[in-house]
Amino acid sequence: MSLPSAPRTGRTGGPSLVAGTELVGEFEGSGYREPPQLVCRPDGQLVRLPALLYQLVRSLERHTVEDRNDEPVTERVAADLSRETGRCFTADHITFLIDRKLAPLGVTTRADGSPPPPQTRSDPFLAFRFRLAVLPEHLTWFLSGLFAWLFRPVLVILGVCAFLAGETWLLTTQDTAAALRSVFSSPALILLVIGLAIASCAFHELGHGAACRYGGVRPGAMGCGIYLVWPAFYTDITNSYRLSRAGRIRADLGGVYFNALFAVGLLGCYALTGFQPLLVAILSVNLEIIQQLLPTLRFDGYYIVADLVGIPDLFKYIAPILRRVLLRRRDEDGLLDALKRRPQLVVACWVLFLIPTLALQLGLVAVNLPQLLQSDWRRAGVLLAHADGAVALAAAWLQILLLALPLAGLALALGRPGWLLLRAGWRRLRLRVSSRR
């Protein structure tokens, strides 16, 4: 995605910040040895800069705004940096930093005032790619504002205690298996449970947005899609980077907290009515909570671990950790050395836990895939054969959709690497054929 090409240039036509760039400040609670600074681009992406580059950007903004004399901006910025750092900077140094370090990130124009190079959309490992925004940012802002009050400390304590008490009562006294049997026997009840599970999921997303609102930052759009093999809702909370470590963790846990509140509501309804299918809906909510807290993929658990250590992208450290631990090679990129000691250890433990877990999960999926296809096909047939009436048919089709979505997600997830492999193999074959000629 390219940035706006109308820079704020001074009279000299020299470098300046891209219009709409905002200087945010320090990234609080980070795991880096040198505390990084944040700058927000006009497209909403946040950029992490070391202290020197941030000082340059700040000086550039000041001199572009206060542009009253004919001295080149680069010389004035060089003088500022020399004074602030105690090192000698020249205009050439500033030009180098702007052209090589800042313009490629989309923060400034080039040193001659020309627009920065077009920015490609980042594609992190195991990111949520196949998605569609449903609620725009201003609507998310409004809806999140309706629930932000639920994050007051007293209410959080009360909510969590009510959830724990309710779950204990459920686990020790109630017959969930009988409830499951009753639901399985009725298509209408299946529809009800699936509807409540989807409502819980949507409420989970509102929890993330409300936590951002409570923290004082703006949540982004909300939507839905397929993440690997699961149908999922999402909320863009990129602005939570602006929060402190506690604020970021609150934003991460906000979804699970709202799941807990939803479960408390269902428990209350069950206590009043004794309607058994509500127990199955609570079971679904519990499954959602457990799955969300796993740190292996980009679920809430992953972001919680990342925010506890103060490192935005843990997946970036897989290769350096494996090189250091398995191949005993030095950290040539300097990625690991830039981290403090304790975050290095936590990231190393996370990587060494993640790789076998992911391999096992993927292996299980690959081994069970033919059986999964066969059983899903058979189950779809049984569902349709036994569907008599509109409600039963709707329930059957909904269940078939829930069966088909994981397979579609798997096809999408395997499709891209499969296509890349095919293309690489084709290129190699053509090179071999052409070299033989």
Add this chain to the structure above:
Amino acid sequence: MRRPYRAPAKNLRIAERAFRVRKNRVKGIAMENVISFEELDLISGEVLPERTVMGIVATPFNNPGGDGAGAASSSSAAATGGGVFAPAPSDHGTTALSACQAIDHQGTPGLLGSLGLGSQNPAGGVTCVPAAISSH
């Protein structure tokens, strides 16, 4: 009238040398303080990945990523029913009468059993034993 004092040439040379040393020392410090392009090349920033937190739709009916979920089990083991089953008679052949019993062993009670985390796995089946055979 007294002549103005002139320092000996030797002292002048020493003074000039001292001045040059001081000047070069300042210049040396200034040269050491100039930042190099190699140092600047080591500095870099990065675009932070976007944070899209998700909620997965999970139900006990189908959960491809979960383990043990979706097992339908109930709270107590029970042997249910029993009876004698016979095929419809035909003109020729042999008829076998069987005594059958349906068993429904329902596993660990409660939510843990529902999630498939219990120690007793649910199982069910029908066991038939031939009771009598007649030829016609």
